[in-house]
Amino acid sequence: MRFNLRGGLRHRWLLALLTALTLAGCAARHPGDPIKPGFNMYSKEQDIELGRQAAAEVRKQVQVVQNPELQNYIGAIGKKLAAQPEAGGYPYSFTLINEPSINAFALPGGPIFVNTGLIEAADNEAQVAGVLAHEIAHVALRHGTNQASKASLIQLPAVLAGMAIGQDSVVDQIAQIGLGFGVNSVILKYSRDAENQADALGTRILAEAGYNPIEMANFFEKLQEEGGSRPPQFLSSHPDPGNRVARVQAEIQALPASIPRDFRTSVGNFAHEKRLVAQLPKPRPREQTAERGHAPTEGPSGAMQTLRARTFEVARPAGWQAYGDQSSSTVTVAPSQGLVQTRTGASLGYGVVMSYYQPRDARNLGQATGELVNQLAGLDRSIQSRGNQRRVTVNGNRGLITTLYGQSPYGGAERLMLLTVPRPEGLFYMVFVAPDNRFEQLSAPFEQMVNSLTFRS
Template identity: 35%
Template sequence: MRQRARTAGPCCQRSHAHAYVNRIGQRLVNGIEGEKFPFTFKVVNDPSINAFALPGGPMYVHTGLIAAADSEAQIAGVLGHEMGHVMLRHGTNQASKANLIQIPAMIAAGLFERGGMMGQLAQMGIGLGANSVLLKFSRTAENDADLFGARLAHKAGYNPVELARFFEKLEADGGRSGRMQEFFASHPNPGNRIQNIQGDMKFYPQKPYEAAALTPELVKARAIIKTLPALGKKPAQGQVQAPPGPPVSITVPNGFKAHQTSIYAIAYPGDWTVRPAQDGVSASIIAADGAVKGGSGQEDIGHGIMISFVQPQTTDINAATEEILKGITQGNPNLKISGSPQGVRIDNYVGRVTPMQGPSSMRPSERENVLVLTVMHSRGMFYGVFIAPESRWRVAEPEYQQMMQTLRFSR
């Protein structure tokens, strides 16, 4: 959510472990009926026992989980369980708009693949650790995900009971190791896991399962994991933090105030509130009445803007913008691109403005309009998400255009 990504270390993208987990995941994907999310599977070099999936389908498996599994069926069961959370929209139902816009954008920028996402999100106030609303599930949700994962495992030829056996093994070891503390903080035991899954299995078509044992591939994956470097303490590639130096100067229009960092500065209406993040770069700037309560009681933004920097995988503004938008729409199925990106120049830097529309969290009976501003800078890609209900758009849009034109960047 999240303190996992920057401290998690690099993803093992080209390793046998990555290919091994991806093969298991794709076997499970083949058993999904109806709507299919574009699931992806990455291995993160982290000794803690964990696995998690984000809205839209990106899934991450810690090397500690692979090392702890007694069989491929146990890994498959955990992957199926996490896929259940995604397919049943457990995380999406709890997440605020800030989470669902900023997380996919960073996925699209490749920060996770470079080991750079979790810490930055934590610094932005979007944690994915033990107390994250995005990944903290109820016992009912856990039971539903268990049964979903068990059914996927069955279709793929794995014994579904191995899912429950693995979780019970971790719980039994919980008093002796802190490696799974974060997992069980966000995944509470629904109780009677084995009995619940065995009861559900009575309705499955009978079929033989693969032997629940150490396979040569799992043995090889474990051996490779032991050779991976220990986690470093340096900021991971992809992390954008405010460099030391004076704040960027800016001309402030009448009735506006300035939000200044050492990378950028922007003017905003005087009665709005700035909420800067720990990284010194990201921020939310919210209208006087623009903060609203989401469905799970968390705060959401109904009228305001969200700002951040990411390091895209390309320096081409069109390709980088496309990846950002792809990530946003993947994590926000109800938020649609409503027009083509328009070219702009902001402080002599090349940028794009893309309109979007979706349901308003501020006024449920109407739509909200969104402008996504992307600007390519030497330190990465600046992006801002400008949000307002449709009924306020006649006033909000020119105000947002004015704010964009006040943007200034460091040289």
């Protein structure tokens, strides 16, 4: 009862906050109005630390260009922009990556990465500067941790690294496995509001550094037009808010009179830099990022520890990591090799997910479970039930255990053991996943978890 009350209050507080945020977002901003960072649970120092850790991960996974002249070139443009007061004084770094897709991204606190493909696609230096200024604006406005604050994620550095290099992150995938609960929203995919803000602040930074800000908008529009039905990667994380050129023009009009208007578009010998890019060695193909890894050869040690989620408590294998937000009701627990990078993202190959599913029109536990199984099969077409079910009692609640089969992301057959229990919050489920030939290892921990499960409401 006490929990219910507290949960209710907390919920209302959150609702009030969200309403306030929404209203704040609705207040029309006029060109030239100052822009302040939004709601954030992290400190600026944490932004910097998160960015530092994530950048180290990124550097392990990408091919940094080994040509000092090119690195200096990007660094010099970036430094000029980062020195402007609107950049917020973060420890910026600018790194060129040997990668032909058109992309650039910023991590919280300052590390910015640019693909060689972006230089190839740009018409002049001001366009490259435009992208950098836009990324700097995302850092200064703390959009990454603003999103993370809304999502309350742990394991952020790994997630950021995964997002940054354009893989659907582990967390994306967990969100899918968790069937779309709010916890796992994305971090480096900005909202259109954030895009407008970054364009506006970027305009200011570019103007102060002497670049023509309109080239930033021109470049984004060019990507949009040339992309057609297959827009470059950049636009999937920086969605087009529409009317970029007109909005940036309005921002330019509203710039303080103290900023000289003799903007430059062509600076230095951009054609020469482009030639250097063209002469770079071809990037090595990503070593089968689809490198599948192996399922853990041994099961969990047997030691368990208590996991407390918002609505339930459960004993979980002590050596495994918990992913997700402890205050929410979607948690994934897996050993480090349990999350498998695949070509299209990452999936859970060995571990357990717990969450709730909201049945649509099921009238009993069997039907609700059937709906959930269909959902799972919709996400992963290989999943099928062979009609193997047994009834159980969990913490005084009736439940159902269903065995499912599918294709393991490690290769070969997969087995899934699904527990479903009807609860006031929805259909609680816990699904254990492992390659079929390893599943025996998980039988004991599965039974232990099922027996330890207590609901808190």
